[in-house]
Amino acid sequence: MVLWNVFPLHPHEADDPLSNRCHTRAEREATWPFLTVLIDMIAPSRIVAIGRDAALTLRGIDVPVMTVRHPSMGETEFIAGVRAIYGLDDDDVVPELPLAAHAASGTVV
Numbered sequence: 001m002v003l004w005n006v007f008p009l010h011p012h013e014a015d016d017p018l019s020n021r022c023h024t025r026a027e028r029e030a031t032w033p034f035l036t037v038l039i040d041m042i043a044p045s046r047i048v049a050i051g052r053d054a055a056l057t058l059r060g061i062d063v064p065v066m067t068v069r070h071p072s073m074g075e076t077e078f079i080a081g082v083r084a085i086y087g088l089d090d091d092d093v094v095p096e097l098p099l100a101a102h103a104a105s106g107t108v109v
Contacts (some may be wrong), residue, residue, distance in 0.1 A: 002042055006057040007031055028057065039063060046086060050078070 006029055007023040037048070039061065047063050049055035051070030058065045068081030083090070 002038075002044075004035065004038060006035060006054050010036060036061075048082075 006030050009027075010017075011021050011023045011027060011090070013019040014022060044063055047058060047061075047064050047065045049058050049067045051073070052067070054070075055065060055067040066085050068085065069077040071078040082088075
């Protein structure tokens with residue numbers, strides 16, 4: 001599994017690097033070659049777009065794209081969408097990320 005944003009940088013207001021804003025079409029188009037090269041290198045059998053913007057951006061590529069709701073727009077729907085794509089039942093235990101135990105204990109790896 002590889003996680004990658006359709007726009008791989010952090011767009012922010014000019015004088016506030018800790019702010020957050022949507023990327024522009026020009027910014028996305030400037031970084032589009034990075035995404036297409038990554039897709040070619042990985043050769044995924046499918047892509048899961050997280051959110052409508054990602055899904056719209058990925059229209060027309062040669063890899064099947066499945067879409068789940070962005071968690072900021074509905075966490076319950078996001079989880080249900082991911083479970084549906086991966087065929088998980090509500091009773092299935094989802095493994096924790098390997099760093100979760102370290103984060104809870106404050107241990108740095």
